[in-house]
Amino acid sequence: MTVRTLHQWKTLALVEETIILPNHQQITHTMIQHPGAAVILPIDKAGNIVLLRQYRAAIKRWLIEIPAGTMEHGENPQDCAYRELIEETGLKAQSLTSLGEITPLAGFCDETQYLFLAKDLIPSNEFTADDDEVIERFTLTKQQLQQAIIDGEITDAKTIACFSKAVLCGLI
Known part of the structure; x- marks a missing residue:
């Protein structure tokens, strides 16, 4: 898995990472780290x-x-x-x-x-x-x-x- 930070602001980061899904498909996913x-x-x-x-x-x-x-x-x-x-x-x-806890934005953000x-x-x-x-x-x-x-x-x-x-x- 590779992770690349596209933008950092305060405690938030926009990152792009290569991941393997449960169905074994490899994708590039962009998300906000919180x-x-x-x-x-x-x-x-x-x-x-x-x-x-x-x-x-x-x-x-x-x-x-x-x-x-x-x-x-x-x-x-x-x-x-x-x-x-x-x-x-x-x-x-x-x-x-x-x-x-709740996961409010799981489609594009890892915030809990x-x-x-x-x-x-x-x-x-x-x-x-x-x-x-x-x-x-x-x-x-x-x-x-x-x-x-x-x-x-x-x-x-x-x-x-x-x-x-x-x-x-x-x-x-």
Whole structure:
């Protein structure tokens, strides 16, 4: 197998590699290498879900989503979840439960997103959104969030997946 980096940007790389498929056919496959991300479903003391209204430049519109972020070099998913929750919401979780993982873009990207439920939230003075992040924090009840998904107000896949996993596991 040969791998060739076509472009590198921050922690992402566009690579081309020669691989052999399970049917023994050899192909050249182009994909994005991604270090992985943590996705956090924060629940406040009142049982409301903490959400972000965030401007996404790639699609040139605002999305309603839960906190999430890319893992730094050598960082494990749980540490990333703690860090991203603080950075994006100004809240610190005293309880963090793993909800497993999802593979959001397997056709062209090797990213794995690690899902977490965050509870027992306390304020943190370490709120530091990245330069390219325009974020507004707010809360919805479980029923309001479900309705926003049904109505198409929430289209963010990681938010829908993480919320659904927590509901299906009986955790909220």
